[in-house]
Amino acid sequence: MHSPFSALRPDSLTAFLAVVDEGSFIAAADRLGHPQSRVSQHVAALETTTGTQLFDRTRRPVEVTDAGQAMAAQARLILDTLDTAARTMDTWRTGTEQRPVRLGVHPGASAVVLPLLLRHLAEEHPDVDVTVTELATPAMDAALERSELDLCLRPMEPPPAVRSLACHALWEEPVMVVYPPEHPLASLPEPVPIGAVSAHPVVVLSGVEPSDAAMHPTQLQARRLVPVQMTDQPHTLLALAAAGLAVGIAPLLATQGTHSDALTVRRLGTRAQHGVGLYWRQGRPFTPAVRQVHTALMSITPPNTVTPSRAIRKPAEYQNY
Structure with missing residues (x-):
């Protein structure tokens, strides 16, 4: 008309x-x-x-x-x-951006992934600027929904409460136990039995509230491990474990760079894996720079100690690319 x-x-x-x-x-x-x-x-x-x-x-x-x-x-x-x-x-x-690409990263993955990403962009796309913000997962979900972030790397569990987000699974990594060398767990076989860990205070790396501990990405079997402390910062978890105040439980990448003489890092006796995914808001078109960062993150080769995304079962409710 x-x-x-x-x-x-x-x-x-x-x-x-x-x-x-x-x-x-x-x-x-x-x-x-x-x-x-x-x-x-x-x-x-x-x-x-x-x-x-x-x-x-x-x-x-x-x-x-x-x-x-x-x-x-x-x-x-x-x-x-x-x-x-x-x-x-x-x-x-x-072909020029008006603003940097805004990337949110959960602290557990940033220390390993960011150097790989930024080195790749500096070599392949030097004109692309990225601003990185470390946030807990609920805050990243809200920022994506409000278009305050373009992309984010976050644990795949618990899934976002915001249903408008799309996801591409990147990798899985094993769950690790962290404690000082003289700890009683040091005498136990590999992997460390989850029942033995449950006899000690536990500090967990998580982006959820303590009331949601059963939804923590480590999938603590049968809920036998009850965290006495929860933190979003790997350094805080490692410091508490090094002080002997609690046994740390964290994904493998969050324990990278640990001082060998201050902490022992071993696999937890559970089949649970910590999945990490790339998230963005559905229906929002990518600018060329966002597309380049998106493509770079999906092509980054995880360390040999983690499993690439092809082994991950992607949640059916997410849009996968």
Whole structure:
């Protein structure tokens, strides 16, 4: 269906808003650098299109009518939308980004993954800028939903409460036990039996609240391990374990870089694995830079001690690419 509003022109809206803001046609013409006659023509054309009187010209200075006030609000929205569209498409037209790619990373994976990613981008896409934010998983999910992040690396368990997120599984890694060398667990065989660990206080690396401990990604079998401490920071977990205050339970990558003389890191006797995935908001188009980071993250080769994504069963409720 044809609408008279399809004939709206941005320059007419700009001239109209200049009169609204300045309070007169003369001041609007001065601001725009146009002859007053051109401003009057633009406003007259807009009044013809809308079929309403937008200004009361019998008053000095001119007053905006009620219809003019309503049109002004719509004109600002239209021009803002056109401006956003122009800036967005400049990304593809010029090949340059207006802002960095915003990547959220769970602290458990950042120490190993970020150097690999940033080195790859520096070599292959030096014009791509990335800002990295370490967040707990619920905060990352909320930031993705609000479009405050473009991509994030997070544990695949517990799954996001936000249903609009898409996921690509990246890798699985074993669950490890961390304790000081003189700890009683040191005398036990490999892997460390989960029943033996349950006899000690436990600190867990997690992005969930203690009340959700049963949903922790380590899948602590039969809930026999009850964390006495939970932290989002691997360094905090390692420090508590090194002090002998609790046995640390964490994914393998979170224990990388551990001082061999201060801590012992061994596999936990469970078949549970810690899955890590790449998440983004469905329906939001990627800019070229976001696409490059997305592709780079999916192609990064995990360390030999973790299992690549082809071995991961992806949750059916996620959109997989």
